[in-house]
Amino acid sequence: TVENINWHLEQGKEIEDAIMDGARQIVIPATVSLLCICIVFVPMLGLGGVAGYLFRPMGEAVVFALVGSYILSRTLVSTLSRYLLGAQTGHGGSHSHARGPLGRFQHGFETRFENLRAAYRELLRASSSRPRLFIIGFLGAVALSFGLAPFLGRNFFPSVEASQIKLHVRAPTGTRIEETAYLSEKIEQAIDRIVPSSAVASIVDNIGLPISGINIAYGNSGTIGAGDVDILISLQPGEEARAENYVEQLRERLPRLFPGASFAFLPADIVTQILNFGAPAPIDIQIVGAKLNENRSYAEKVFKRVARVPGVADPRIQQAANAPTLNVDVNRALALDVGLTEKDIATSMQDTLAGSIQSAPTFWLNPKNGVSYPIVVQSPQYWMSDLGALKNLPVTAGQAQQIVGGVAAISRAQSNAVVSHYDVQPVIDIYATTHERDLGAVAADIRKIMDDSARDVPKGSRVVLRGQVSTMTAAYEQLYVGLGLAVVLIYLLIVVNFQSWLDPFVIISALPAALAGIVWVLFATHTTLSVPALTGAIMCMGVATANSILVVSFARERMAEGVDAAEAALDAGFTRFRPVSMTALAMIIGMAPMAFSAEQNAPLGRAVIGGLSFATIATLFFVPVVFKLVHSPLRNPRQEPRLEGNARKADVSR
Structure with a gap:
């Protein structure tokens, strides 16, 4: 709103006329942009399960904030512009630059920015001089960018740098609790030799906790008897970044030092525990059926194959046998x-x-x-x-x-030391986590193993892949389907508003560039595709659509005034250069702290920065060129009536 008022002030209008004309000119594009951004967040509002609890509030907050900002931009911003911008205008609405350091800085910035806009206009003119070649080259670059997508990998949620390491140890079946306590003491001594003592704040052992309602409430490691130990290592502040390195060293050295025991590292942060639905690992292969002995034999065969899958770490059969x-x-x-x-x-x-x-x-x-x-x-x-x-x-x-x-x-x-049940039926669980490989790739290899061994499943039993894998698959499907429906709804909404089938296509033509930018940034930062990254893609697509609407709507207005398509596209890009770049830059700067952090929402910020950067380039270059190419062969439907009306007025005056 403010930028458009400034543009009208630059045309020599008085402040009141500039405010009214500026607000009136963008009310329809702003409303359509608001609806488009709200529509792209519909997939988040439809998420179910754990993903819904994590991301639905964020989608609701964004939608409500956008509605509130839209109302304020139509009322308070326009009112304040009368008092704040009125003091900067002289006679005839021209700007009077303030004196002092801030005034000189503003004058210098405006001069450089106008030079940048002039250079952009020449680049756009050169790009639109050969539109077909430019469009083919641009789309080819976008298509090549999508070739990096298979190398991104898929995770449900990125790992976080936790300040704790949680280790589960299982002694040989039948070990007495006194022997387990002695083993736990030896393992603690080994941990002290592997992890520097200056990095450790405390080590707490829970030894031999039997299954009960109280103990289940205190941990999710699946302790089943006197031979189980939970070791919680709390690190000193500032050691979070090295936690993964310590885990790798412990995972490599402890099995060699204690060959009779098995070790598994459990999620120490609460978010991962929630995503695992309380299970001690993100991958849970369940063999469900009443034939425990036959299911056990089948589970041991599958376990040997799963343990050899690249990227699998800490595989184990949860239910101990031969007790x-x-x-x-x-x-x-x-x-x-x-x-x-x-x-x-x-x-x-x-x-x-x-x-x-x-x-x-x-x-x-x-x-x-x-x-x-x-x-x-x-x-x-x-x-x-x-x-x-x-x-x-x-x-x-x-x-x-x-x-x-x-x-x-x-x-x-x-x-069996314990008989677990799921939906009343006895189950045997094969747990596994991932290391140096994404969850989606590991799950795909495990599914192949399950398919190959389907003939060996005991009669009356079944094999189910549960855990974080199933939740991730469901969340991805919901987001993909919802995102596709959102794009269709956006297209139909713009069709109704613009009364055209081609202009909405021009507007959404910038979205592939946004997706290409997301792929590039995730690939460059070694960030896997995840639900936060997809959320960032949704946000990016909404803003990119809104910016494209500003450009196309202005180009349509210029064509309605009798300007040809080429000049209208050039004027639209030049005039809307400031609001488009300002909107994109503001969002990129706002997402920078999140993108450069080590938190679990870092993929969201990186996706927004990459997608919006490429989408802004597409909005300023690709969209005007496509608009010119689409409208050049066509007669302007609004230009002809206007010309005929002017001719009649001329005849009457004569």
């Missing part, structure tokens, strides 16, 4: 003879070994403080030192009394 167990086979005939059931025997053993809280929770209320305390009865663990002690456990039920050995036989065996 030492004791089977208690009850002789039902003997038990019935003494008046006992299998439930009586199981309850008595459970109370003795795990405590009465499991079968008969009892609480004592302290009358002084009102706090309830659980009362648990349990045999001392040192009493249960061998099978003989287990066989001598008393079993009571009413008047019946017996020992376990009198009604049951106890034998040693091996079984």
